[in-house]
Amino acid sequence: MLLPNEIIVDNFAGGGGASTGIEQALNRHVDIAINHDPDAIDMHKLNHPKTKHYCESVWDVDPVEACAGRPVGLGWFSPDCRHFSIAKGGQPVDKNIRGLAWVVVRWAALVPMRVFKLENVQEFLTWGPLVEVSPGNFKPDSERQGETFDAFIKCMTTGLNKVHRAWTEIKEALGDNFPYDKLEKGLGYKIEHRTLSACDYGVPTTRKRLFMVGRNDGKAIVWPKPTHGPKGSGLQPYKTAADIIDWSIPVRSIFGRKRPLVEATLNRIAKGIQKFVECEDPYLVPEENVLPFINEHANASNQRVMNANEPLRTICAQVKGGHFSIVTSHVIKLRGDNLGHRTDEPLHTISAGGNHLGAVQAFLIKYYGTGAPKAANEPLGTITTKDRFGVVVIKGEKYQIVDIGLRMLEPHELFAAMGFPKDYMIAYNSNGKKNSKRIQVARCGNAVCPLVAKVLVEANFITDDSRIAA
Known part of the structure; x- marks a missing residue:
């Protein structure tokens, strides 16, 4: 003492x-x-x-x-x-x-x-x-x-x-x-x-x-x-990124944005989807902790994004979206050539030079088609011209990726990742x-x-x- x-x-x-x-x-x-x-x-x-x-x-x-x-x-x-x-x-x-x-x-x-x-x-x-x-x-x-x-x-x-x-x-x-x-x-x-x-x-x-x-x-x-x-x-298991991600914050679809994501970011997302979602055991977001959304994939200039806990809007014939049955997640790192990491691993080091860590969520529904949709292993700028983004197999079940969301981690999540108390005043x-x-x-x-x-x-x-x- x-x-x-x-x-x-x-x-x-x-x-x-x-x-x-x-x-x-x-x-x-x-x-x-x-x-x-x-x-x-x-x-x-x-x-x-x-x-x-x-x-x-x-x-x-x-x-x-x-x-x-x-x-x-x-x-x-x-x-x-x-x-x-x-x-x-x-x-x-x-x-x-x-x-x-x-x-x-x-x-x-x-x-x-x-x-x-x-x-x-x-x-x-x-x-x-x-x-x-x-x-x-x-x-x-x-x-x-x-x-x-x-x-x-x-x-x-x-x-x-x-x-x-x-x-x-x-x-x-x-x-x-x-x-x-x-x-x-x-x-x-x-x-x-x-x-x-x-x-x-x-x-x-x-x-x-x-x-x-x-x-x-x-x-x-x-x-x-x-x-x-x-x-x-x-020893006790490592604390992970999943422990600090605020799942109540909805992610924004990477498609149909007024200001499109830059190609380098799209490439990172595509490679991350291939590595962390198109695998036998992707990280599945706990359903009770996530606020899913519905995204229209029509050919209109203004695609709508709707919370799944709201009354369903009028659905037109060409909408390809639906209620999502599985949500997967991984962490993207927008710096260097690092793709990021799984959500059930500790968060990578946080830099003072700006927020460069984000959460990527892939929304999936059961796949019943008979065709062979394109795998998500190319830059997403190419994949968005296809009707489907890809099909993944999770524990023997086929799922179709119907949307991908991205948001940067918020300051309160980053402070939590550093181990600060929940009541620490930062805002x-x-x-x-x-x-x-x-x-x-x-x-x-x-x-x-x-x-x-x-x-x-x-x-x-x-x-x-x-x-x-x-």
């Missing part, structure tokens, strides 16, 4: 994922939260009103002044990962953003901090110097990968030799008036790091992150045991103004999964050997 008078500081606080997990573990509020983004701090304030908030750069907050003589029992640091992540590809990187982790050294050197935790992408281990490839554009030096990370660890542990090549970068980050003699001697932390997958701890997303734990109180660093796993593991700001989806998704994609923070803090602050991993 925390010692008397110790406080908790959440640097890079964002929308409050780490703070939520810490509070769940220790049953007390975080004392200080820091973030430069007004939208992030506003969401944090709404959900963590007892915390003192600093809406400014982490470099502008003086640790000595903020702590006011109180020791830090736990410092949490989640520096911006974008300029380490492989998702950034070959784009130029920013030295200042990559150097944000030196804030950990600053806090550890200036105030008593007993335990710290750092969260980032796995590529953080490759932290090294940059080379200028063109005026103002920098990329990592492939021959010196991990050099700066090594310097960071030595500063925090046994000390950094005066001849180490990272000193120039360190002094650029920490400034002139800093006790560098402490870094030469070493700050005395014992440090370990591991990569943890959120789905292993009951979070319905595959999000995988590097976690570092350091402590200087002589106690052992402990890691939480996974609680969830694949079938046959003896409105502190002035009662509705937050845009962009603002909500950005807070979610940048967040730490609360449950992962919770089990990590519990493992190191609450004595219970059964939760400690080997």
